[in-house]
Amino acid sequence: MTAVTVFDAYGTLFDPHGLAGRLETAFPGLGAAISASWREAQLRYTWLRSLMNQWAPFDIVTGDALRWACDRHGVDADQRLVSTLVDAYRLLPAYPDVAPALDTQQGPLAILSNGSHHMLQSACSASGIGQHFEAVLSSDDVHVYKPDPRIYRLVPERFGVTADEVRFVSGNGWDCAGASAFGFEVVQISRRAEPRERLGADHPPAIVDLRDLA
Amino acid sequence: MTAVTVFDAYGTLFDPHGLAGRLETAFPGLGAAISASWREAQLRYTWLRSLMNQWAPFDIVTGDALRWACDRHGVDADQRLVSTLVDAYRLLPAYPDVAPALDTQQGPLAILSNGSHHMLQSACSASGIGQHFEAVLSSDDVHVYKPDPRIYRLVPERFGVTADEVRFVSGNGWDCAGASAFGFEVVQISRRAEPRERLGADHPPAIVDLRDLA
Numbered sequence: 001m002t003a004v005t006v007f008d009a010y011g012t013l014f015d016p017h018g019l020a021g022r023l024e025t026a027f028p029g030l031g032a033a034i035s036a037s038w039r040e041a042q043l044r045y046t047w048l049r050s051l052m053n054q055w056a057p058f059d060i061v062t063g064d065a066l067r068w069a070c071d072r073h074g075v076d077a078d079q080r081l082v083s084t085l086v087d088a089y090r091l092l093p094a095y096p097d098v099a100p101a102l103d104t105q106q107g108p109l110a111i112l113s114n115g116s117h118h119m120l121q122s123a124c125s126a127s128g129i130g131q132h133f134e135a136v137l138s139s140d141d142v143h144v145y146k147p148d149p150r151i152y153r154l155v156p157e158r159f160g161v162t163a164d165e166v167r168f169v170s171g172n173g174w175d176c177a178g179a180s181a182f183g184f185e186v187v188q189i190s191r192r193a194e195p196r197e198r199l200g201a202d203h204p205p206a207i208v209d210l211r212d213l214a
Numbered sequence: 215m216t217a218v219t220v221f222d223a224y225g226t227l228f229d230p231h232g233l234a235g236r237l238e239t240a241f242p243g244l245g246a247a248i249s250a251s252w253r254e255a256q257l258r259y260t261w262l263r264s265l266m267n268q269w270a271p272f273d274i275v276t277g278d279a280l281r282w283a284c285d286r287h288g289v290d291a292d293q294r295l296v297s298t299l300v301d302a303y304r305l306l307p308a309y310p311d312v313a314p315a316l317d318t319q320q321g322p323l324a325i326l327s328n329g330s331h332h333m334l335q336s337a338c339s340a341s342g343i344g345q346h347f348e349a350v351l352s353s354d355d356v357h358v359y360k361p362d363p364r365i366y367r368l369v370p371e372r373f374g375v376t377a378d379e380v381r382f383v384s385g386n387g388w389d390c391a392g393a394s395a396f397g398f399e400v401v402q403i404s405r406r407a408e409p410r411e412r413l414g415a416d417h418p419p420a421i422v423d424l425r426d427l428a
Contacts, residue, residue, distance in 0.1 A: 041412075047261040048388050048413060051362045052395045056414060064412035071409030148265045174262050181266045195285030198255075198278035199262060200270060 002185065003161040005105060005213070006137075008170035009113035011191055014092040014123050016042075019085055027075045037072045041065035043174075046114055046145035055143040058116045062086050090122035094129060095191065101210035102132040110135040112155055112168070114145050135159075147178020155184075169213065173197035176204050187213065216399065217375040219319060219427070220351075222384035223327035225405055228306040228337050230256075233299055241289050251286045255279035257388075260328055260359035269357040272330045276300050304336035308343060309405065315424035316346040324349040326369055326382070328359050349373075361392020369398075383427065387411035390418050401427065 010016045017035045024031025042065035049055055056064075063086045070077035102109065109132050113120055117138045124130035137154040144150050155166050163183030170176050171191040177199040180186045186204035196203055207213065224230045231249045238245025256279035263269055270278075277300045284291035316323065323346050327334055331352045338344035351368040358364050369380050377397030384390050385405040391413040394400045400418035410417055421427065 044258075044261075044388070045411075045413060047258075047265060048361060048391070048411075050265055051261060051360075052392050052413070053363065054395055054414060064414070068409055068412050146265075147262060149267065174258070177262070178266050181268055195282055197259075197262075198282050199259060199266070200268060200278070 001165060002167040003165035004108050004110060004134075004155065004159045005167045005169065006110045006112050006155055006184075008168075008172060008175055009111055009115050009120055009123070010092070011171040011175075012169060012189055013094055013098050013111070013129070014127070015095055015191075016092065018093045019088055022085065022088065026081060027070075027073070030073050030075065034069050034073050034075070037069035038066050041068040041072075046139075050145045050148050055139075055145070058114055058139060059086055059089070059119060062089055090119050091126045092123050094123075094127035095210070097210045099127070099129055101213060102129055104211070104214050105132070107132075108134040108159070110137060110155065110158070112137045112151070114139045114151075116140055146175050147181070149178075149182050152179055152182040152184065169210070174199065177201045180204060215379055216381040217379035218322050218324060218348075218369065218373045219381045219383065220324045220326050220369050220398075222382075222386060222389055223325055223329050223334055223337070224306070225385040225389075226383060226403055227308055227312050227325070227343070228341070229309055229405075230306065232306045233302055236299065236302065240291075240295060241284075241287070244287050244289065248283050248287050248289070251283035252280050255282040255286075260353075264359045264362050269353075269359070272328055272353060273300055273303070273333060276303055304333050305340045306337050308337075308341035309424070311424045313341070313343055315427060316343055318425070318428050319346070321346075322348040322373065324351060324369065324372070326351045326365070328353045328365075330354055360389050361395070363392075363396050366393055366396040366398065383424070388413065391415040394418060 007013055016039050020031045020035040023034045042062055045061045045065055063082050066082050111133050117140050120136050135158050139145050142150050166184045168179040168184040169187045171189045174197050176186045176188045180201045188204045188206040190206050190208050221227055230253050234245045234249035237248045256276055259275045259279055277296050280296050325347050331354050334350050349372050353359050356364050380398045382393040382398040383401045385403045388411050390400045390402045394415045402418045402420040404420050404422050
């Protein structure tokens with residue numbers, strides 16, 4: 001029995017590769033490759049910092065990851081460019097199915113994300129979808145990143161429900177595995193052609209368009 | 215004051231890409247690429263499973279990661295091939311500087327690794343370096359992977375020393391960051407041309423040959 005539907009943000013509602021075009025302008029021929037490395041390093045740093053008990057806010061991690069990605073591809077990102085691109089993360093585009101899917105969803109709805117509150121609020125406003133969510137829950141609130149159980153726990157705490165009353169939607173396979181291990185009912189939205197993660201968990205049902213949630 | 219010198223295993227003593235040739239034989243043209251994806255997924259799964267409190271032994275994780283890497287590159291790895299390659303991990307070659315460096319090191323020396331005891335014992339025996347180590351400490355002993363502090367803690371517990379009396383040597387930048395955050399004195403051995411990780415920690419001194427430890 002679903003009491004609340006909760007969405008991951010980056011890779012689920014917002015496209016973390018939405019800045020590849022700007023990267024391409026800054027570094028011709030390397031936009032997609034740097035975008036891929038940036039996202040990989042961003043996730044790696046959230047996991048490592050959580051394990052090390054060395055949490056830092058998501059915008060800091062995102063900037064560090066961009067610098068690593070530029071190093072990785074042998075290009076120089078000066079401080080101004082890093083700041084500009086990390087700021088632009090607050091305006092990442094929503095996937096095209098998001099607004100129409102939210103319009104028809106039964107509430108309550110929420111977001112649970114690694115992102116900082118100010119990044120999430122800005123992205124929701126820019127996409128005009130903020131009014132759909134009763135709560136935006138962030139890594140800021142617990143100083144640890146997914147898939148640590150302590151961040152998933154924010155949902156039952158906020159809504160006064162049990163884990164199995166939460167339907168969780170994510171485009172990130174590792175996030176689906178973490179949410180499933182925590183006890184949520186999970187739906188995976190396939191945003192990119194990636195092999196399924198082999199993390200021992202059952203594989204959740206997958207959809208290719210958020211409108212299929214209904 | 216160094217009381218004990220501790221080595222990471224894979225990427226420090228043993229080359230985790232030592233099976234690229236066998237992968238190339240099985241999947242012509244893709245050996246190096248699958249080896250790279252295999253290692254990436256192996257690390258990703260150790261971090262994610264630690265965060266999720268879903269530890270599994272390193273040989274299981276290593277097999278799961280190989281299957282993911284094969285999926286990623288669109289090739290089919292049957293169970294026999296996966297078993298053969300995971301078994302071969304127990305015979306990974308030591309880097310050429312390892313044996314001569316250990317011959318001149320003052321003890322006590324130890325290994326602290328994500329690897330399973332049986333994998334580490336086999337690799338040490340195959341390379342003829344096992345007699346140098348007073349202790350082999352494994353993720354098996356704590357059911358969590360690096361860079362969680364609980365695995366680094368095995369060293370002070372085993373040797374009855376404080377963290378700052380431990381000199382820790384690793385070729386993995388994220389492992390160096392974790393060990394440094396724990397309080398070890400860290401030396402990074404550069405095994406591959408990779409940008410330094412941006413994890414907020416001070417960057418340890420780096421060497422390119424283990425003989426320079428002395």
